[in-house]
Amino acid sequence: MNSKYAETLKVILECLEECNTCFDACLKEENVKMMAECIRLDRECADVCAFAAQAITRNSPFTNQILELCAEVCDRCAEECAKHEEDHCERCAESCRKCAKACRQAVA
Amino acid sequence: MNSKYAETLKVILECLEECNTCFDACLKEENVKMMAECIRLDRECADVCAFAAQAITRNSPFTNQILELCAEVCDRCAEECAKHEEDHCERCAESCRKCAKACRQAVA
Amino acid sequence: MNSKYAETLKVILECLEECNTCFDACLKEENVKMMAECIRLDRECADVCAFAAQAITRNSPFTNQILELCAEVCDRCAEECAKHEEDHCERCAESCRKCAKACRQAVA
Amino acid sequence: MNSKYAETLKVILECLEECNTCFDACLKEENVKMMAECIRLDRECADVCAFAAQAITRNSPFTNQILELCAEVCDRCAEECAKHEEDHCERCAESCRKCAKACRQAVA
Numbered sequence: 001m002n003s004k005y006a007e008t009l010k011v012i013l014e015c016l017e018e019c020n021t022c023f024d025a026c027l028k029e030e031n032v033k034m035m036a037e038c039i040r041l042d043r044e045c046a047d048v049c050a051f052a053a054q055a056i057t058r059n060s061p062f063t064n065q066i067l068e069l070c071a072e073v074c075d076r077c078a079e080e081c082a083k084h085e086e087d088h089c090e091r092c093a094e095s096c097r098k099c100a101k102a103c104r105q106a107v108a
Numbered sequence: 109m110n111s112k113y114a115e116t117l118k119v120i121l122e123c124l125e126e127c128n129t130c131f132d133a134c135l136k137e138e139n140v141k142m143m144a145e146c147i148r149l150d151r152e153c154a155d156v157c158a159f160a161a162q163a164i165t166r167n168s169p170f171t172n173q174i175l176e177l178c179a180e181v182c183d184r185c186a187e188e189c190a191k192h193e194e195d196h197c198e199r200c201a202e203s204c205r206k207c208a209k210a211c212r213q214a215v216a
Numbered sequence: 217m218n219s220k221y222a223e224t225l226k227v228i229l230e231c232l233e234e235c236n237t238c239f240d241a242c243l244k245e246e247n248v249k250m251m252a253e254c255i256r257l258d259r260e261c262a263d264v265c266a267f268a269a270q271a272i273t274r275n276s277p278f279t280n281q282i283l284e285l286c287a288e289v290c291d292r293c294a295e296e297c298a299k300h301e302e303d304h305c306e307r308c309a310e311s312c313r314k315c316a317k318a319c320r321q322a323v324a
Numbered sequence: 325m326n327s328k329y330a331e332t333l334k335v336i337l338e339c340l341e342e343c344n345t346c347f348d349a350c351l352k353e354e355n356v357k358m359m360a361e362c363i364r365l366d367r368e369c370a371d372v373c374a375f376a377a378q379a380i381t382r383n384s385p386f387t388n389q390i391l392e393l394c395a396e397v398c399d400r401c402a403e404e405c406a407k408h409e410e411d412h413c414e415r416c417a418e419s420c421r422k423c424a425k426a427c428r429q430a431v432a
């Protein structure tokens with residue numbers, strides 16, 4: 001892989017983990033209904049992070065476009081998670097914001 | 109791809125579609141909490157179906173093992189969906205049962 | 217899933233199949249070196265098609281962005297496959313062109 | 325995610341990176357033909373590692389079965405890479421062996 005993406009990859013993998021942890025935790029909450037959009041976006045974000053991690057490591061010619069998409073999904077997931085006070089949502093929101101920033105820096 | 113899997117592939121792709129349709133519909137239900145395990149298993153099943161479709165079409169040396177895994181996930185998703193009366197759950201349960209059967213026939 | 221994407225999904229799944237079939241066939245060619253870029257792009261294209269099929273069926277809020285990415289990858293894969301005379305490359309090129317067009321029509 | 329899988333996840337993500345790095349490097353080798361089976365198995369292994377990483381982090385009920393599949397694919401990829409003297413193949417073989425072992429320990 002291109003070493004210029006090493007730090008980006010690390011942040012993406014942390015975000016993948018936080019999004020899936022939040023997905024799992026939201027499904028176990030008492031008030032699942034309030035978490036419905038969070039569950040949806042956690043999956044979206046985990047999936048695009050996995051897709052981006054594969055792209056970076058296989059030296060995809062489309063890495064930059066995929067990182068831009070990843071940043072956009074991260075923004076939306078962060079925005080939704082930030083509405084909730086649960087620890088898993090707060091950690092996920094923070095991780096998504098960090099990931100969006102890292103993706104955009106890598107592309108710039 | 110190996111033409112012996114052509115019919116299996118078709119059934120897997122239908123199952124992928126029904127599982128994701130059910131995932132989306134469950135998140136929009138009034139009583140999301142009752143659907144939490146269904147949402148979880150819909151994602152599991154859609155993801156393993158996508159993985160199996162890729163394996164079949166790229167002529168993976170591990171196609172049979174992946175189809176066995178796919179059948180097991182389909183069984184569990186069908187069992188959960190069958191507990192609910194919503195149309196999307198009934199259609200998903202039926203599609204998962206058909207897919208589990210097709211995967212096992214392909215491997216046999 | 218949103219029925220407006222039904223035809224797009226069908227074309228994407230055909231493209232996924234042709235790209236992976238071409239990937240497998242290229243790896244079995246006498247002159248693999250000549251096919252190296254084709255092998256790389258077949259994987260890129262199959263993977264983004266699988267990603268797009270999941271997005272469409274789970275009613276992703278990012279479907280349009282993912283279809284635009286898919287169209288771009290399809291264009292590049294079609295361009296590379298069109299350089300080769302093998303049947304699997306010609307079929308793949310045709311399928312990629314059709315898919316790029318369908319993705320762009322769905323987004324428009 | 326279940327913290328019992330934390331170390332396994334780390335090893336799987338390293339393996340994903342090495343497999344995709346090897347895939348990219350093999351496609352750039354002078355003698356691509358000799359690398360054809362390595363290219364095929366690198367993709368198989370990277371894809372099952374990505375699938376396993378998603379399963380672990382979303383607390384999948386099928387994590388153990390997926391780790392068993394992952395170990396089997398890693399074994400085969402390690403065996404193929406070990407036939408070649410290139411640095412990327414040696415590193416990949418070592419990473420696959422370590423990953424197979426970690427997956428089996430997690431399941432045991």
